[in-house]
Amino acid sequence: MRVQVQRVRCVSSVHHDSPGDAVPPPPEVLIRFEQVAKTYVTRDGVDVSALSGIDLSVAAGSVLGVIGRSGAGKSSLIRLINGLERPSAGTIKVGDAEVSSLDERALRHVRRRIGMIFQHFNLLSSRTVSGNIALPLEIEGRGRAASRARVGELLALTGLEDQRDRYPAELSGGQKQRVGIARALATGPSVLLSDEATSALDPETTRSILALLRRINRELGLTIVLITHEMSVIRAVADRVAVLEAGRIVEQGDVFEVFTRPQAEITRTLLAGEMGLALPAGLRAEIDTQPIPGGTAVLRIAFRGAHASDPIIARLARETGIEANILSGTVDEIAGQPFGSLTVGLPAGPDVVGRARAFLDAHGLVSDLLGYLPARSVEARRVA
Amino acid sequence: MSPEMIRLLLQATGDTLAMVAVAACLGTLFGLPLGIFLATSRRGELLAAPWLNGILGLVVNATRSTPFIILVVAIIPFTRLIAGTSIGLWAATVPLTVAATPFIARLVEAAIREVDSGLVEAARAFGAGPLTIIRKVLIPEALPGILLGLTLAVVSLLGYSAMVGAVGGGGLGDLGIRYGYQRFRPEMMLAVVVVLIVLVQAVQTIGERFAARLNRRVRRA
Ligand SMILES: Nc1ncnc2c1ncn2[C@@H]1O[C@H](COP(=O)(O)OP(=O)(O)OP(=O)(O)O)[C@@H](O)[C@H]1O
Ligand SMILES: [Mg+2]
Numbered sequence: 001m002r003v004q005v006q007r008v009r010c011v012s013s014v015h016h017d018s019p020g021d022a023v024p025p026p027p028e029v030l031i032r033f034e035q036v037a038k039t040y041v042t043r044d045g046v047d048v049s050a051l052s053g054i055d056l057s058v059a060a061g062s063v064l065g066v067i068g069r070s071g072a073g074k075s076s077l078i079r080l081i082n083g084l085e086r087p088s089a090g091t092i093k094v095g096d097a098e099v100s101s102l103d104e105r106a107l108r109h110v111r112r113r114i115g116m117i118f119q120h121f122n123l124l125s126s127r128t129v130s131g132n133i134a135l136p137l138e139i140e141g142r143g144r145a146a147s148r149a150r151v152g153e154l155l156a157l158t159g160l161e162d163q164r165d166r167y168p169a170e171l172s173g174g175q176k177q178r179v180g181i182a183r184a185l186a187t188g189p190s191v192l193l194s195d196e197a198t199s200a201l202d203p204e205t206t207r208s209i210l211a212l213l214r215r216i217n218r219e220l221g222l223t224i225v226l227i228t229h230e231m232s233v234i235r236a237v238a239d240r241v242a243v244l245e246a247g248r249i250v251e252q253g254d255v256f257e258v259f260t261r262p263q264a265e266i267t268r269t270l271l272a273g274e275m276g277l278a279l280p281a282g283l284r285a286e287i288d289t290q291p292i293p294g295g296t297a298v299l300r301i302a303f304r305g306a307h308a309s310d311p312i313i314a315r316l317a318r319e320t321g322i323e324a325n326i327l328s329g330t331v332d333e334i335a336g337q338p339f340g341s342l343t344v345g346l347p348a349g350p351d352v353v354g355r356a357r358a359f360l361d362a363h364g365l366v367s368d369l370l371g372y373l374p375a376r377s378v379e380a381r382r383v384a
Numbered sequence: 385m386s387p388e389m390i391r392l393l394l395q396a397t398g399d400t401l402a403m404v405a406v407a408a409c410l411g412t413l414f415g416l417p418l419g420i421f422l423a424t425s426r427r428g429e430l431l432a433a434p435w436l437n438g439i440l441g442l443v444v445n446a447t448r449s450t451p452f453i454i455l456v457v458a459i460i461p462f463t464r465l466i467a468g469t470s471i472g473l474w475a476a477t478v479p480l481t482v483a484a485t486p487f488i489a490r491l492v493e494a495a496i497r498e499v500d501s502g503l504v505e506a507a508r509a510f511g512a513g514p515l516t517i518i519r520k521v522l523i524p525e526a527l528p529g530i531l532l533g534l535t536l537a538v539v540s541l542l543g544y545s546a547m548v549g550a551v552g553g554g555g556l557g558d559l560g561i562r563y564g565y566q567r568f569r570p571e572m573m574l575a576v577v578v579v580l581i582v583l584v585q586a587v588q589t590i591g592e593r594f595a596a597r598l599n600r601r602v603r604r605a
Contacts, residue, residue: 082509111511122506125601126524136510138520167600187510 027059030191030223031081036090036100038076038247050076051247054090058225058240060190063217065238065255066227067270072244074227078193081225082114083107094191112140115184119196121176123168129179130155130164136186154182158212174205181212185220192216194226198233210236231270235259235334243267256335260304261366283327287371296345297353298327298370301360303340312363313344322356323347345373385571392559393575399473400555400583403548404541406477411484411541412534418444418485419492420518430504430514444486452483452544476545476553484541491533495526528599535591539584546580556580 036054039047051073058064068074079085080092083099092100097110115136123132130151137147155161158178168176177197184192194213198206214237217224228234234241234255242252243264250264262268287298301312313324324344331340346352353369360367385393418440424430425437450458456479463478464470499522507517523530546557556576564573 084505084509105513108511108513111509114509116506116509118502118506120500120502122500122502124503124521124525126527126598127600135507135520139507139510139512139516169601183510193509 027062029057030060030095031058031225032056032091032093033077033080034091036080036087036092038073038080038085039088049247051080054249056242056249056252058223060223061217061221062239063214063224063226063237065234065241066225066244067229067231067234067241068227068244069229069266069270073247074229074244075195076247077244078195078225078227081191081193082111082116112136112187113189114191114193115187115189116193116195117177117180117184117197119199121168121173121180121200123176123179123183125168128165128167129160129171132168132179133182133186136183140187150186154185157185157216158182172205173201174208177201177205177209178212181209181216185216185222190223192222192224194224196228197226199228199230206233207236213237229270231259239335243270254335256304256337256339259334260302260339283373286373288373289371292372292374294348295372295374296325296348297372299324299344299346299353299356300368300370301342301344302366302368303331303342304337304366312360312365313342315363316356316359320355320359322349322352322359324356343370348375385575389563389569389572389575392563393572393579396554396556396559396576397579397583399553400542400545400557403473403477403480403545403553403555404538407480407484407541407545408534408538410477410481411488411537414481414485415488415537416492416530418489420496420522422489422493423496424514424518424522430517444489447482447486448490452479453547455479455483456548471552473554476548476555480541480544480548483544484537487540488534488537491537492526492530495529495533496522498529499525528595528601531591531595531598535588535595538587538591542580542583542587 033054033056036051036056037049038051039049041047054077056064056077066074066077076085080087081094081099083102087100090100091098094110094114097106099107099110102110124135127135133151133154134147137150142150151164155164158181160175160178160182163171163175163179168179171179180197181192192213197213198209201209210233213224213226216222217237224237226233226237238255240253241255241258242249243258243266244250245264245266251258251262251267258267259271262271283298288295291297303312313326317323324346327343327345329340329342331338333339346356357367357369421431422437422440422444425433425440427434447455456476459479459482460470462482463475466478467475469475503521503525504517507521512520545553545555546560549555549558549561552558556579560573560576563569564576
């Protein structure tokens with residue numbers, strides 16, 4: 001595991017002692033998991049391993065997205081951060097506090113520095129919007145006047161001023177989640193945990209909630225850990241991503257890296273729909289992993305950064321004489337960087353695939369051979 | 385009906401209301417915390433104490449499964465200890481309270497367990513301890529349900545109060561039996577029944593109205 005040094009210590013560290021040192025200090029790690037495992041014991045005494053061998057660190061001020069299928073252990077992982085669950089092994093640190101070894105009473109104080117939002121909002125139906133936002137302040141024991149002022153700030157931040165005296169039953173899902181966010185921020189936490197906060201919302205509302213989270217991250221410098229089963233959520237807000245499968249982190253890194261060069265099979269699958277990486281449904285059914293005589297080789301080309309707008313297919317034809325046939329394609333932006341993906345069919349011919357890939361390689365493009373299609377499928381598609 | 389009978393009817397109505405009111409108040413005083421504890425002391429809950437929960441549950445069930453008239457007789461020594469006598473209006477409130485407490489406790493327990501566990505989880509995530517969660521989350525959220533439960537309890541107490549005539553408790557039931565049945569005055573029996581119907585209806589309406597006003601779970605125009 002990579003050892004990152006806290007910023008405070010970096011100041012006096014020998015590596016950064018020259019006054020004009022241009023090297024920025026490594027980002028301060030705010031949350032760190034070391035060899036964490038979580039095993040639940042069910043009522044019948046059966047062990048269920050939810051997480052194992054988790055090493056993870058989250059830099060202060062960054063947004064980490066954790067993605068995985070249902071049951072992968074996402075909720076378990078996020079709940080370990082604020083001690084709602086206790087690890088079976090390993091240590092978890094949030095700032096200076098080792099939450100994995102604190103008792104319940106001490107944990108309560110740490111939790112006041114960690115906000116949390118939920119898939120089903122978990123708002124008190126008996127309290128108005130203002131009353132819900134004030135709850136963590138009451139728990140903390142803040143005075144009425146100070147509390148009221150703070151609630152006012154949060155209503156403004158989340159755009160809920162007009163709803164302040166309404167009850168949750170009178171709000172839309174998006175408004176409820178805004179209340180959830182305002183409540184989570186009430187005590188001025190340094191970390192915000194989000195457990196599928198947009199999973200119960202429609203795409204439009206999801207976008208606005210994610211934009212709010214991003215703004216909070218930027219403006220308040222809040223560190224955010226959010227879990228989701230949708231790559232689009234990761235892409236909209238996260239700086240880094242960890243992919244969880246069957247209780248293990250199978251891949252983690254910068255969002256752009258992972259999106260454009262997914263390593264693990266599960267990551268590719270999760271990305272498939274999101275990134276236009278999937279073949280059109282009609283072709284997917286016919287694709288074969290073995291070469292087909294006279295058939296078409298299907299290649300997926302990923303364009304990263306500046307290449308995204310290059311007329312690469314035209315150049316391929318001009319420079320190698322290979323006339324690639326575009327089957328599907330998308331151009332997108334990930335973490336602020338352009339990224340495109342093009343699925344092409346290559347004509348049959350001696351070593352066409354090899355030459356095309358060599359050409360792409362030479363131009364710094366990553367390509368994947370997806371398989372082979374009978375010629376007629378591609379013909380039919382071209383006509384249509 | 386003669387003025388004398390009307391006087392008796394009024395007197396009996398007052399007695400019934402007094403008995404039921406005292407029993408309902410004391411029953412709530414004891415039943416509310418007991419119900420909250422029953423709901424929160426199960427395994428894995430806020431105040432987890434499965435053993436105590438089991439024992440209290442047993443006591444509650446035992447009391448609730450004893451027919452009221454047997455309970456009245458069975459606890460006469462206890463009644464005498466508390467009220468100084470075992471007959472009369474105030475003595476009758478003792479068995480009524482003893483019957484009301486576990487009944488109310490179970491109704492409160494059910495209302496508390498209806499509260500979405502996500503709310504408890506949220507409060508825990510914000511650093512609340514068990515007592516804070518009970519005070520700020522469970523009770524307010526369960527309040528409409530608790531009020532409906534109390535309404536049900538008061539209605540049942542009106543019924544029970546008719547039986548305490550057996551120990552000289554007085555009240556409407558006693559009047560109905562003594563005049564309506566034993567002295568064969570059907571108009572008295574009818575009057576008693578009508579008054580009871582009106583009382584039950586009033587209690588039910590008031591209780592439901594309060595519960596509805598407190599219930600913010602539904603959207604209202
Ligand atoms: N309290 C519990 N007792 C027993 N097993 C549990 C408990 N909580 C979770 N598990 C198990 O641990 C595994 C991981 O659960 P977890 O809730 O962390 O998954 P998840 O990734 O959040 O799934 P989802 O996307 O469906 O919310 C699952 O197999 C689940 O059945
Ligand atoms: Mg989950």
